[in-house]
Amino acid sequence: MAVLDLELVPALARAVSDGQLQVHYQPEIDLASGSIVGMEALLRWAHPRRGLLWPENFLGVARATGLLDEIGRWLVNRCAAEAQTWSALPAVPNVLDRQLLVNISAGELLSPWFADDLLAAVAEHELQPGTFGIEVSASALRRIAVGAPDTFDRLRAAGVLLAIDDVQGWSDLEGEVGELPLDIVKIDIATVRWIGRENPPEGKQTDSDPLGILRDLIDRAHDRGLLVVAEGIESWTESALLCDVGCDRAHGFLFAGPQHADRARAMLATGTGWAGLA
Numbered sequence: 001m002a003v004l005d006l007e008l009v010p011a012l013a014r015a016v017s018d019g020q021l022q023v024h025y026q027p028e029i030d031l032a033s034g035s036i037v038g039m040e041a042l043l044r045w046a047h048p049r050r051g052l053l054w055p056e057n058f059l060g061v062a063r064a065t066g067l068l069d070e071i072g073r074w075l076v077n078r079c080a081a082e083a084q085t086w087s088a089l090p091a092v093p094n095v096l097d098r099q100l101l102v103n104i105s106a107g108e109l110l111s112p113w114f115a116d117d118l119l120a121a122v123a124e125h126e127l128q129p130g131t132f133g134i135e136v137s138a139s140a141l142r143r144i145a146v147g148a149p150d151t152f153d154r155l156r157a158a159g160v161l162l163a164i165d166d167v168q169g170w171s172d173l174e175g176e177v178g179e180l181p182l183d184i185v186k187i188d189i190a191t192v193r194w195i196g197r198e199n200p201p202e203g204k205q206t207d208s209d210p211l212g213i214l215r216d217l218i219d220r221a222h223d224r225g226l227l228v229v230a231e232g233i234e235s236w237t238e239s240a241l242l243c244d245v246g247c248d249r250a251h252g253f254l255f256a257g258p259q260h261a262d263r264a265r266a267m268l269a270t271g272t273g274w275a276g277l278a
């Protein structure tokens, strides 16, 4: 368990009110065509002295100081407003879709007002079904699947996309988690990094076959009507192997890293600005 970064405690409360929180957007690419299909929203804190901080640096502080709900609400509203500006953009070549997916933690999902707040944001910004969604890690879903089906059913009924994040194999979708109304499976970065490499990530068997595991995962996901997205692609080798096993979409530094809002909007408006166009 990480030690709390106490210096950040008073600073985080100010960061929310002073507008130091930002959302960056990372393009997700349709592997068959190289076109953009949407973006993943990534929370960042532009700390005045320490520079850009990632959620893992400050969400522990947010949780401990009771700011998690406020930050989560800010993030969802900011993203919903951004998605509304995207919906007004004209159709251009190389942009198949403009879905926006926001990372949500187990704590936020279990909050009694999470679904109300999110659905209010979707309504206020007139977001169409299938254009806005949340991603929740497989480990978080395992912990909360029993307590939250009602939340998922309400979100699904409103057309909010549901993605399961950091998936390592089909076993992550078994049991109660598999019964949730999911739309998208996101393959964990360490598993992507493992394909085409000699060394497996920590905790994996040296003699198991990562491509075989992914092929099995993707086939079963497709049987269930789920889209499969690989996270964190860094090489054309990884991209080609993922295409071979039927992966639908990917993000990663190979195509584009996380972008400031204006740059992300320009990509969606012009259909240019990322690598990998077919």
Ligand code: G
Residues within 6 Å of the ligand: 026, 042, 103, 165, 166, 189, 231, 232, 233, 234, 251, 252, 253, 254, 257, 258
């Ligand atoms: O699993 P999760 O959705 O939290 O992962 C997204 C994180 O991965 C983001 O913080 C993003 O900056 C990072 N990321 C995105 N693309 C790449 C990549 O190509 N390589 C690595 N190492 N990290 C990436």
Ligand code: MN
Residues within 6 Å of the ligand: 040, 103, 135, 165
């Ligand atoms: Mn994610």
